[in-house]
Amino acid sequence: MVLKSDDFLANEIIGIIGAGFLGRTLAETLIEHGFPKEKLMISYGGKPSTLESIKKAGLIGNITDNKVICQKSTIIFIVIKPQSLKELKNLPFTNNSLVVSCMAGISSASMEGALGIKVFRIMTSGPDTIKRKKGIVAVYPQNDTLINILSFLNLRVHELQDEESIHVFTVGVCLPAALLIANKIGLNIEDSIETIDKEYCGFREIYYWAKNVLPVFDSEKAQTNYIEHMSTEGGITESIVNSLKSGDTFLDSLRKGIARSKEISTFAMFALTGDDKSND
Ligand SMILES: NC(=O)c1ccc[n+]([C@@H]2O[C@H](COP(=O)([O-])OP(=O)(O)OC[C@H]3O[C@@H](n4cnc5c(N)ncnc54)[C@H](OP(=O)(O)O)[C@@H]3O)[C@@H](O)[C@H]2O)c1
Incomplete structure (x- = not known):
């Protein structure tokens, strides 16, 4: 079945916190697959080299403050390194958004303890495999919207039965x-x-x-x-x-x-x- 973004993402605004290697790849892949650019917000940590890469990807107009991403996005991907997580602690996340952590190794319980909301986890293969439409991804816990988005990005989804x-x-x-x-x-x-x-x-x-x-x-x-x-x-x-x-x-x-x-x-x-x- 081919999913079209206007079928199930029509009412979604997607925020990507951390437009590094993986975050930019997710952003570019979403747009490449037809997700409207104006409904995508991204952020980064302030490194000039990252800004250059964002510019190169044509996403400079999508840069948005983390606070605004939290307030306006219906789906938020957190794609920062674990050591930056403390910077997100006081942001206005709510359970009205589907919040998805892409970080390796950080449990949903730790994320939930830190951010005070429910957090879904995914683990993707490397950005190069996603770009080549050969990516795989694990999801925990199961969520239909999330699985649809990941399938839309051509990722082969593994639904995990337990977080371990x-x-x-x-x-x-x-x-x-x-x-x-x-x-x-x-x-x-x-x-x-x-x-x-x-x-x-x-x-x-x-x-x-x-x-x-x-x-x-x-x-x-x-x-x-x-x-x-x-x-x-x-x-x-x-x-x-x-x-x-x-x-x-x-x-x-x-x-x-x-x-x-x-x-x-x-x-x-x-x-x-x-x-x-x-x-x-
Ligand atoms: N790369 C992979 O193959 C891969 C695969 C699966 C999972 N992951 C996971 O994905 C996460 C990111 O990995 P990566 O390789 O993409 O690392 P990365 O290139 O260093 O990207 C992390 C990005 O987060 C940004 N950032 C830092 N603090 C921020 C803040 N307060 N607000 C917004 N953005 C902030 C950084 O911005 P600056 O550059 O400006 O500091 C950087 O661009 C890691 O947790 C990793 O475990 C990575």
Whole structure:
């Protein structure tokens, strides 16, 4: 079924808080798929380089203050890094908007505790896969409007039964970068996938997705750039990549990625109160 934005998004105003790599990709993809530009609001943290990228994406006219985004949007995507979350604490979020966190590792309970409203979570694959219409996304808890929007963006939706599974899914979307390094080193991948699949049914499917989205690179530098683009500083991809580079097995590096996701989760409340541990 092909969804048209005017069918189910006609009355929606979408706000994207955090127009970085992922936030801009969501904004551009929405517009590319027919969502009206005038109904899209975005914000960023003030970095001149980010403003340049927003300009390049043709979205300068969409920049809006976070407070206005909260007041006017019916759907809000939060796409900042966990360590910036404390900056959103006093914004006028309400349950009249569908608020969706795209942040890795931060539980809906932490978000709800911080913002005082119900928060849905999604975990997307990297911006490059979304741009190539090959993205996947996990959703928790289930919400029809959200699933419709994500499907409209050509993302293959995985509806999670429990929030804990998001940690394993997150490692799954980091697999493209991990596979590139593991293949280069010559590590045993299949057995590790098998092991994780026994704990999280569906991991093998994500592995096949990851193999399918691996681009072909014309140089070592292009491959290094790709891995860097996949990584958020202090995030899960970075922890898997560092683990592989330090000589761990593929299974151990995946386990470290899962552990890092859980660790970021426990740091969430520190991030909200300004404790620097969130940046570790
Ligand atoms: N990139 C991925 O592949 C990926 C995949 C899945 C999930 N995620 C999650 O998505 C989130 C963003 O990742 P990213 O890679 O897009 O990082 P990013 O490029 O650093 O984007 C984060 C953006 O948030 C902006 N920001 C900071 N404080 C803000 C504030 N108070 N109000 C509005 N915007 C603010 C930053 O603006 P400035 O640049 O001006 O500081 C930056 O542009 C992370 O939580 C990550 O876990 C990322």
